[in-house]
Amino acid sequence: MRVNNRSLRLEIEDQMKLHGYSLNKVAELTGINAGNLSMVLNGRARAMTIGQLDALAEVLGKPPGWLYELYKEECISDNKVSRPRLIPYLVRCVEIGRVDCIEPVVSKILDNPKNISIIFAAAEKLFENGKLEESEYFYQLVVDNTKDSFSEFMTMSQYRLFLIAQGTDEEQNWKSVIQFEPFRRRLPEYLQLAALLKLAKVSYSLEKINEVEKFAEELAELSSILYKLKMVEEVSVEHHLVYYFGMGLLIKGTVLEKRGLYEEAKKVVQTYADLSWFEPLDESGWQEVEKFKVWAKANLYTLEVLMGNDVILNEYADYLECLDQLNETLSGLTTIIKSANIHGFCIDHVLQRFVGSIDRFDCFVDDLINSRRYLWFCYHRAIYEFSKERYENGIKETIFCISLCLEMKRYEDLARCVALFEKHRNYASESQVQYYKSIRLWVV
Template sequence: MNGHLSLILNANPPRPMTIKQLDAIGRAFDQPEGWLYELYPEECFRHEKVSRPRVIPYFIRCVQIGRFDCVETVVSIMLEDLKSSLPILFEVAEQLFHTGLKQESIPFYRYVIDNERNNFSDIFVMSQYRLFVASQGLDAEENWKAVIRFEPYRKRLPENIQLDAHLKLANLCSTLQKWKDMERYADELRELAIALYENELRKKKSTKGVEPLKAAYHLVVYYGHGFLLKADALSKQERYEQAIEYTLGYADLSWFEVLDELGRSEIEKFHLWAKANLYNLDLMVGRIGVLPEYIQFIKENPQEILPSLLCIVKSANKYKFHIEDVLNLFANEISHFGKYEDIFNKNRNLRFRFELSVYYFQRGKYVEGLDNISMCIDLYQEMNSDQAFLMECIKLYEKHSSKTKEEQK
């Protein structure tokens, strides 16, 4: 450090200081993190040009310790030269995104989006996609805004990333109950996966050693989800016979070529999900006789308890059959549904509690019904779900409120 310090202070011209060196000096003088950071921008610019090796680590450290004031100061200077600055800001955003600081990456992607004049440039389109991913959370209204904002750019991405984009769009629309949109994105995902699969088969026959497709998941995952999500969207619209057709489309994917060990394990997952969903669809069309077999399946596959019980209660409400023994059997698991933190299972728990409250009210169990409708409203507030659903909850409560105790009201 002594040698570096001498060059920084005495060399002619002085050697530029790195942010790590400034941090080391701060520690030597027992100063807090971020000491003298407001002076460091001078090191980021030499001969009126921004220094990539110094400004990127500086931005990363500023974000890590919360010195966003310093970031804004430097960015305001950088934006005077968009051609050289936007790729740097994009690189900072990518480093933050890929190290788990997704929320912190958002302002940097916004700098690119707000200042890139070419809406077809790689960094503009990728910034739109990253912003879509980073913006997702528990708030339903914000998630829908993220879908609307990103949707026009989904087909401008490279095809391997388009796979992920369509998968995420369809899944997010599922939590938002936007069934038509979910169906459309599932169709696009399936069509793209089929086209890329055919291309992979051609590559396999080629003698030129062509690079295989690089994607986040095995290609069979996207292909299978194209069918699974389509079937789910159809089921939610009560188009059950069509949903069965698409469910059978991913029930057995053993014919899929270009498989490795990972691909084969994914096929087993789809087989399991198809089995569960075929039970669900049987129940929703009134084939109640499958219930004992379905219960055994759930016991053997506890990860399917929440989505399966949601379907069982919904079917019980539709066809007016009793499921107290089923609820008692899984009472312990039901009591832990509130521990889920991810948006998909929170949304399932929300819908489950609503259907369960309907079930209890139908059977005169007003205390249990009100308890579950209260859970619905709590979850609604946490997730900022659609107001139409809140109105359903309130109407259900008002319908039965005269039969509830004052303390419950």
């Protein structure tokens, strides 16, 4: 038996003596069977689990992570690795902050390529527990130490790293898309659906319209194939298959809208307005169908407004108010104010109607999709205020847009906002100019 194994047990036994605890008393306090505890402490027949060590630490008044530096010998002995003990140990080290214990173990087990599965399993456990940042280290280890790019561990790790990377940093988001894209078709079908949708959304947030179109078409095509193969129930895990089929169409319609092809976009919207034919539909499936019906109606309003139809503004506002969904209100008002700037109609009454909702839009600052919409709304509102010769409001909105661009690292948008400020600089107060100069320093 190794020295550290004896040291681990001697430390525990010393503490038991110090507290005056018999083996039966410790068994009673920890809930560990006395016979099992005896064999564990004597090193006979079975090794100690990390749960047992934690229970002993609590009873003996020790902090979480007590003796973890010695516990690795329970996991690796004579070059044999115990998967059932090592995975919980790595996860627990992360959970309580004993990261000093992780690298020595990892470097030792990675001598054998087969042990990649242990690293991956630990990463998955952390990911499932919502510890995304902590799991990133382990997924990256899998990627860096797997030679087979078609390995299931490699593919899943690349997918997880893509999901973890998402935030409001444009550069990081785009880098993650490039890194993951080659692996998307190697995922199981149900994960391919989720991955394609996420790729489309991230690309949309980055205004990479060609990529958005590509991923949306792949999503609609894969969904259609799975439907024809009667695999609706097999792949309806996170969402019903009808959701992914509808989202593929919805995003394709959005691409057409972005390109100014409004009539073509209308045809696509009308396609997903009624997906009741998509069978079989369980309760969740019918809920998705109803959602697309709602979204289709909203998007038809959007297209009408973009085409300059100001007659339906009040009707559109009524609809947004009935929906009572802040993200839909943001999307709708962004379209309305953009259209007002293009076609020159007045929307003061609409903005006043939603002043309470507008005051809450700042909750979207950290949202992948809606943060960009929020920025667009503020930018178009600044232009709108200038068009109505409300220069003080226009300057105020422009400065706010600049600060948002800097926070989100959206430098293309920053250039537009700076140009808008410079165009109207003469209308800015001295304090506004000074504040503008101070935030411009952030760029340097």
